[in-house]
Amino acid sequence: MNGLSLDLLGLQLFTGVALGALYILMAVGLSLIFGMLTVVNFAHGAFYMLGAYVGLWLMMHGANFWIALVVAPLAVAGVGLAVERVLIRPLYGRGIDYPLLLTFGLSYIIVELVRVAFGNTGYPVDTPEALQGAVDIGVGYFPLYRLFVIAATAVILAALWFFLEKTSFGLIIRAGARDPQIVRVLGVDVSRVWLIVFGLGTGIAALAGLLSAPLQGVIPEMGGPILAEAFVVVVVGGMGSLAGAAVAGLLVGIVVSMTSLFAPEMSRVAIFALMAIVLLIRPQGFFGRAGLMS
Amino acid sequence: MTDDARKFTSISRRAIVAGAGASLAAPFSFNIARAQQGNIKVGFPVPLTGPYGAEAQDQVRAAQVAIAEFNETGGLKGRMAELLVRDDKLNPGEAATRALELVEGDKVDFVVGSLSAAVQLAVNNVTKARKVLYNSISQSDTINEAKDFSPYTFHEALNPHMTAGAVGRYAFQKFGKKVVFLTADYAYGYEMVNGFQAAGKAFGIETLADIRHPLGATDFSALLPRIQALKPDILIISNFGRDQQIALKQATDFGMKKQMKIVAPILLYTGRLAAGAQAFDGVVGGTSYYWGMEKTTPSAKVFNDRFRKMHDGKVPSDYGSLAYAGVKTFLMAARAAGSTASEAVIPAMEALKYDYYKGPEYYRKCDHQSVQSVFIIESKNAPANDPDVFNIVATDEPNEANLRTCQELGHT
Numbered sequence: 001m002n003g004l005s006l007d008l009l010g011l012q013l014f015t016g017v018a019l020g021a022l023y024i025l026m027a028v029g030l031s032l033i034f035g036m037l038t039v040v041n042f043a044h045g046a047f048y049m050l051g052a053y054v055g056l057w058l059m060m061h062g063a064n065f066w067i068a069l070v071v072a073p074l075a076v077a078g079v080g081l082a083v084e085r086v087l088i089r090p091l092y093g094r095g096i097d098y099p100l101l102l103t104f105g106l107s108y109i110i111v112e113l114v115r116v117a118f119g120n121t122g123y124p125v126d127t128p129e130a131l132q133g134a135v136d137i138g139v140g141y142f143p144l145y146r147l148f149v150i151a152a153t154a155v156i157l158a159a160l161w162f163f164l165e166k167t168s169f170g171l172i173i174r175a176g177a178r179d180p181q182i183v184r185v186l187g188v189d190v191s192r193v194w195l196i197v198f199g200l201g202t203g204i205a206a207l208a209g210l211l212s213a214p215l216q217g218v219i220p221e222m223g224g225p226i227l228a229e230a231f232v233v234v235v236v237g238g239m240g241s242l243a244g245a246a247v248a249g250l251l252v253g254i255v256v257s258m259t260s261l262f263a264p265e266m267s268r269v270a271i272f273a274l275m276a277i278v279l280l281i282r283p284q285g286f287f288g289r290a291g292l293m294s
Numbered sequence: 295m296t297d298d299a300r301k302f303t304s305i306s307r308r309a310i311v312a313g314a315g316a317s318l319a320a321p322f323s324f325n326i327a328r329a330q331q332g333n334i335k336v337g338f339p340v341p342l343t344g345p346y347g348a349e350a351q352d353q354v355r356a357a358q359v360a361i362a363e364f365n366e367t368g369g370l371k372g373r374m375a376e377l378l379v380r381d382d383k384l385n386p387g388e389a390a391t392r393a394l395e396l397v398e399g400d401k402v403d404f405v406v407g408s409l410s411a412a413v414q415l416a417v418n419n420v421t422k423a424r425k426v427l428y429n430s431i432s433q434s435d436t437i438n439e440a441k442d443f444s445p446y447t448f449h450e451a452l453n454p455h456m457t458a459g460a461v462g463r464y465a466f467q468k469f470g471k472k473v474v475f476l477t478a479d480y481a482y483g484y485e486m487v488n489g490f491q492a493a494g495k496a497f498g499i500e501t502l503a504d505i506r507h508p509l510g511a512t513d514f515s516a517l518l519p520r521i522q523a524l525k526p527d528i529l530i531i532s533n534f535g536r537d538q539q540i541a542l543k544q545a546t547d548f549g550m551k552k553q554m555k556i557v558a559p560i561l562l563y564t565g566r567l568a569a570g571a572q573a574f575d576g577v578v579g580g581t582s583y584y585w586g587m588e589k590t591t592p593s594a595k596v597f598n599d600r601f602r603k604m605h606d607g608k609v610p611s612d613y614g615s616l617a618y619a620g621v622k623t624f625l626m627a628a629r630a631a632g633s634t635a636s637e638a639v640i641p642a643m644e645a646l647k648y649d650y651y652k653g654p655e656y657y658r659k660c661d662h663q664s665v666q667s668v669f670i671i672e673s674k675n676a677p678a679n680d681p682d683v684f685n686i687v688a689t690d691e692p693n694e695a696n697l698r699t700c701q702e703l704g705h706t
Contacts, residue, residue: 004523005523008519008523009522011519012391012516012519012520015515015519016516018515019513019515019516025631060395083378096372103412120343120347120348121347121564121568122536122568123568124543124569124572124573125538126570127547132547132550134548140519140522140523141522141549142548143515143544143548143549144412145547146515146547150466184431198457212692215515215539215544216512216513216544217536217540217543219536220334220513223623225510225512226512230346235671256385256516256648257515257516260517261516261519261520264505264506264507264516264517265479265506265507265508267507267508267516268508268669
């Protein structure tokens with residue numbers, strides 16, 4: 001292949017990390033919700049899209065990107081709380097396919113409502129002025145905004161790790177995931193924990209959606225492809241594992257990026273090939289516990 | 295064979311079987327009797343839902359203008375025209391079914407429409423088997439070729455060979471010979487690249503890479519570093535709709551416009567409005583029509599004014615205008631022939647020399663391709679909500695030499 005150099009490989013690797021950042025943000029929410037609630041949340045892509053649209057709406061009404069970046073995830077987290085409390089809670093204990101079908105249907109409703117409110121065609125979102133342009137990162141020029149997305153993802157992951165591992169509420173969440181019955185016996189209100197986990201997951205999905213808006217614009221269907229990719233990340237990383245989502249997200253990003261360099265037509269297939277290989281060798285994923293699905 | 299093509303053949307085969315059954319059931323003489331009285335019905339399948347919804351809605355608006363003009367000027371011996379709009383959802387199977395209903399159920403006189411290469415071939419398969427006239431208003435090279443063509447098939451839209459050829463001839467002599475292609479991995483992309491390559495031979499262009507991306511990609515960042523490393527003079531991005539908007543946006547973010555000229559075979563008016571000025575700024579491409587040409591072309595001024603009057607001051611888009619011409623040519627040919635019967639309208643269509651909105655056009659006899667001008671446009675940094683978003687930088691005048699020859703297409 002002509003034009004191949006070490007600098008290009010380095011830049012390509014970095015591009016993969018930036019791609020992986022959004023996969024990670026999507027996958028952590030999905031993975032937490034599955035790990036704690038055993039809910040396969042098919043509406044996760046719709047919440048991602050909703051975050052972008054709420055942010056867009058705020059920006060249309062005078063808010064700047066930074067305010068939208070704080071307010072939109074909180075607003076969508078609020079929607080997530082309502083969805084868990086009203087729709088999903090009655091389905092606990094009924095088998096994994098009930099909430100799966102419910103969230104699947106819900107995603108169609110959310111997408112359709114956004115179409116009604118904002119139209120089919122989608123909107124462009126300009127990169128915030130402070131983050132426009134490209135900077136030299138040693139191996140070549142890289143868009144400043146993508147660097148920001150990587151940084152934002154790192155901050156969220158660190159905060160999440162601290163919350164789960166170092167706070168007493170995090171301890172309850174982890175215990176609730178391991179054995180909800182014992183936690184209940186100990187006098188902890190598990191349903192409140194699940195409510196908060198669902199809200200947290202949808203809020204992070206919304207944040208990812210708004211972060212992606214300056215990269216690709218917004219459109220009601222934007223949650224579809226990334227949901228599929230996030231599921232792959234969750235499966236590869238292991239259901240319910242934060243570290244798994246982070247490692248697998250990076251890996252999937254880098255695999256996409258490197259396949260794009262050598263065989264761009266294969267870049268989408270490569271994700272699923274990776275998943276198939278991991279499933280063959282380690283069915284529970286990198287950091288997953290075996291038997292969670294059963 | 296692409297996925298689209300495979301889907302299309304299997305579905306159209308089913309549609310033909312269904313259609314054969316339906317036509318056995320209906321007495322043939324009854325069809326003829328129905329067709330020569332009452333309103334002139336124009337079936338109009340376009341993708342109202344889906345990614346090209348904005349274009350399709352504009353196609354409906356422009357077709358309504360053609361219908362209104364025809365009816366106001368007396369119709370055909372008192373027979374008025376009406377438009378039967380159907381949603382083909384940008385799906386060849388859906389389009390074949392809708393076309394079949396229009397032909398068998400509504401007994402339309404003409405079919406005009408579609409907005410994708412695969413969809414138009416599906417519609418054409420239905421109409422040509424039933425000897426109903428069809429005018430396609432979206433880009434395709436295949437529809438000109440002998441195996442898909444029939445005497446009932448007309449193609450008002452440009453084809454990729456003409457469009458990419460015109461853009462290539464402009465770009466290669468102006469911006470350089472070292473070229474990288476970034477191409478959507480389906481028929482539209484391949485046909486465009488072939489068109490550029492054919493035009494590029496005369497200029498001795500050097501293709502550094504032809505990179506294919508999956509249809510409906512949302513991130514092109516992984517493809518861009520390599521293109522930067524290759525240092526081409528020109529990056530030709532052959533994709534459509536949202537793919538084009540995202541690719542241009544991300545190429546801008548990577549600072550690629552400073553290193554090379556970005557060229558697209560087609561720049562869509564609606565796409566440019568949707569994506570904003572930043573992403574398209576300075577990009578050069580082709581179009582069949584830009585409303586701004588009304589300053590120099592009288593027929594464009596007349597059409598735009600009529601369109602504005604009917605549609606709250608809006609201006610017509612490129613693909614919308616094709617719908618106007620596609621409907622109007624059939625109606626005017628029917629008026630000239632004094633009949634809507636296919637056999638009478640075909641020679642009248644072939645004899646048309648028309649200037650309805652963009653300067654002179656006519657249908658070439660062997661493949662019924664509309665011979666017309668191609669405009670080279672450059673996107674400008676217009677403020678938001680300003681409809682004047684392109685500059686016309688060159689015009690490729692109508693010339694059969696810019697089409698593939700009748701022999702090349704397999705016509706004898």
